[in-house]
Structure formats: structure tokens, C-alpha cells
Ligand code: IMP
């Protein structure tokens with residue numbers, strides 16, 4: 001697996017230190033609220049598990065399965081909700097977690113849905129944000145790292161379902177794609 005990686009973009013220790021800062025900001029920004037955290041599967045699960053264990057605040061964790069990439073490298077432009085049940089968010093403060101902000105369609109579609117379901121407020125956190133124009137008007141409230149517009153894997157992010165378990169964020173060699 002590691003042989004397929006061209007370069008490490010953000011290593012484990014750097015990610016960990018950044019998560020300390022994000023967790024502190026999240027704690028300070030939601031005083032006294034019991035938060036509902038919505039984790040977008042599967043990409044955000046590694047980010048969520050490392051980030052949320054640093055947050056000292058009562059919270060509930062819910063997961064949502066949405067599909068936008070369908071395993072390839074191009075955004076399909078459409079966001080599908082794959083779960084039968086939607087988490088109960090009516091009147092609640094919600095923190096939405098995703099792995100990466102790319103076109104913005106996923107965060108936009110899910111934020112809208114959460115508000116439709118009655119969420120009091122929705123804030124968003126992403127590990128990575130690509131520096132590019134977004135198709136949907138959305139920016140995240142908490143961003144781990146800004147990266148260039150290139151395809152990355154690791155720390156939850158996949159290429160065709162693989163490489164999510166790399167402990168760092170990296171770029172694949174051309175021959176691995
Ligand atoms: P958006 O809706 O275009 O912002 O796309 C967000 C989703 O696309 C993320 O949750 C990822 O699953 C996927 N994605 C976007 N860029 C990358 C990448 O560089 N590597 C792996 N997945 C990506």
C-alpha cells in the first residue's frame with residue numbers, strides 16, 4: 001500500500017497537532033450545548049474519531065451515508081442519501097464532519113437537509129479543503145488544512161475504496177491509478 005504513495009502531503013504528527021487546535025475552537029464555540037455530531041461515512045470516520053476524542057463536551061455521534069464520488073476521481077455532481085433513517089436533529093445544534101471540501105456539493109446538500117429537518121444551527125468541519133472554485137456556495141467553519149487541487153488519499157480518504165487506513169494524507173503514484 002505505502003509503495004503506491006508518491007508523496008506524503010500531511011503527516012500524522014502534523015494532523016494531530018492541528019486537531020488539538022480545532023477541538024479547542026469547537027469547545028469554545030458551542031458553550032453549554034449538547035451537540036449532535038454528524039459524521040459523513042466513510043471518508044470522515046478517521047478524522048471524526050481522532051477529533052472527537054479531543055473534544056471535552058457532551059455530544060452525540062450520528063453517521064450518515066451519502067454518495068457523491070461513487071469510488072472514482074470525478075465528482076458525479078449529485079448527492080445521494082443512502083440511509084433509511086435520518087438522525088433526529090430537530091432543535092439541535094449540529095456539527096457536520098466531512099473529510100474534504102471539494103466542489104462543496106456534499107456539504108451544501110447535507111447542510112440544507114439538516115436545516116430542513118429542523119436543526120437549530122449547522123456548523124461544518126473538514127480535515128481538508130481544496131483551493132478551488134466551489135460548484136456549491138459553501139465554505140467550512142473549521143478547516144484542518146488547505147490543499148491544492150489534487151487528488152489525495154489516506155486518513156479516511158479513498159481511491160476506489162482503498163488507502164483509507166494510511167495514517168497520513170498523501171498523493172498516489174501515477175501507476176497506482
Ligand atoms: P464535494 O461534494 O465535491 O465537495 O466532494 C466531497 C467528497 O468527494 C468527499 O467527501 C470525498 O469523499 C470526495 N473527494 C473529493 N476530493 C477527494 C480527494 O482528493 N480524494 C478522495 N476523495 C475525494
Ligand code: MG
Pocket residue numbers: 041042043069099
Ligand atoms: Mg467520501
